Amino acid sequence: MTAGFIDLGTAENHLLFDLLEPKLNAPRVITAADTHYQDSAGSPSFRAAVAPFLSRLWQAEVDADDLVVLSGTGVAMETLAFALCEPGDGIVVPTPYFSGLDGELAGRSRARIIPAPDVSAEALDHAIRSNHNVRAIALVSPNNPLGQVYDECTLQAVARVAVEHDLHLIADEVYAGSVHTGEFVSTARAVPSDRLHITWGFAKDFGLSGYKVGVLHTRNAEVRDAVQAQSRLANASSDTQALLRDLLLDTAWLEQFQTEARNRLRTAYEQTTAALTAAGISYLPAAAGLFLYLDLTGHAATFEAEAALTQRLRTEARINLAPGASFHSTTPGYYRLCFATDASLVREAIDRLAAELKRA
Incomplete structure (x- = not known):
């Protein structure tokens, strides 16, 4: 568990560096x-x-x-x-x-x-x-x-x-x-x-x-x-x-990399959705990307309420999620959660989110 700020609002893939590292650091002919x-x-x-x-x-x-x-x-x-x-x-x-x-x-x-x-x-x-x-x-x-x-x-x-x-x-x-x-x-x-x-x-x-x-x-x-x-x-x-x-x-390496990258992304998605379900947090099923869309409409009925919840999540729960307003959503209360990172951080962020929603 960490007491620091957790950013799950930035869509970066942090699951792949160990696969890339040998290739990126290998001697090259230039x-x-x-x-x-x-x-x-x-x-x-x-x-x-x-x-x-x-x-x-x-x-x-x-x-x-x-x-x-x-x-x-x-x-x-x-x-x-x-x-x-x-x-x-x-x-x-x-x-x-x-x-x-x-x-x-x-x-x-x-x-x-x-x-x-x-x-x-x-x-x-x-x-x-x-x-x-x-x-x-x-x-x-x-x-x-x-x-x-x-x-x-x-x-x-x-x-x-x-x-x-x-x-x-x-x-x-x-x-x-x-x-x-x-x-x-x-x-x-x-x-x-x-x-x-x-x-x-x-x-x-x-x-x-x-x-x-x-x-x-x-x-x-x-x-x-x-x-x-x-x-x-x-x-x-x-x-x-x-x-x-x-x-x-390097087509042999590339095929293995793509297969493993997809498997890791699927595992991260499954672990994240399991944690959300256990915490009673609704989400829209996804099939691609490094993220999914949380349905927190029951906690933010207006965009003003969504902005207030976003601020509270950042200052009180110390987590960053991207609110639906930033994606021009027509309905308030949706949040993008990016899960392609360390699984323990994602679980910790979901725990903090669930606790903050209960206090709301």
Whole structure:
């Protein structure tokens, strides 16, 4: 047990370093080419390694020439939005959604995020028809914070709405390899289109958030050129690309790593849900991601009450959970709990949460 502050609000994967450590610390052969400037789309050898990896992950053919390497998935989303949108253009995003999209999609681009109450075709269509100058629909798939995996029918329905309104479809698939229950369905497989743009990175599936490497995949040459023109301001380092290239090329190690990473994530989810159930705390079942969504609606009937509970959890229970308001939830009382960390800390945080809720 610890008396310190426990942060379960940050979506980082702390379950994998012992698997990565031998590879990250092993002697490496670095060539002169690995120390120089790279192509503006990213190192050709790195993109050549990423393409077959994503082809397997997405179960769809990925061409290395359709990839642009950037310093993180968030940067890829931000650069894409700047390429697609004029100031004031709208991007429809189903709620709840990762709050980072506010800055990524609407910061530099000055686009408007238009929330839709859910991912249904009806909700998206209504949001589009109720607004002007809508340019795109954006999804985080699997969903953050819900941990839901969208099925093929859902993705195809979203795509039909995009096609009907002549919109781009943006999919952030940074949790594609972090599915612990069932199978991931990529938009690349369900919605092949030159108006589909997908981002992925090493932060979540590999637990390498500090390495800041993401990729954009698009078959749209005009969009790719626009993103590539901006990429020199957001390059991933040549050495990091070389390191990750060599990880991906060791296919035997990679297969074992992915299998063990998924098993550990599933175990962490099962341990967390068991502890929540024992403590009498409700949650929404999840199938992917490093988190699940707690249902504390009985303790916070308004967003004012949610804010007060959030503050009390931080100051009295000394735990950090991300409240639903930060994800633009339409209903107060939901919290994202990130469980991909030391199991004893998660159990301690749940015990503190349960005790604080009883005092409320």
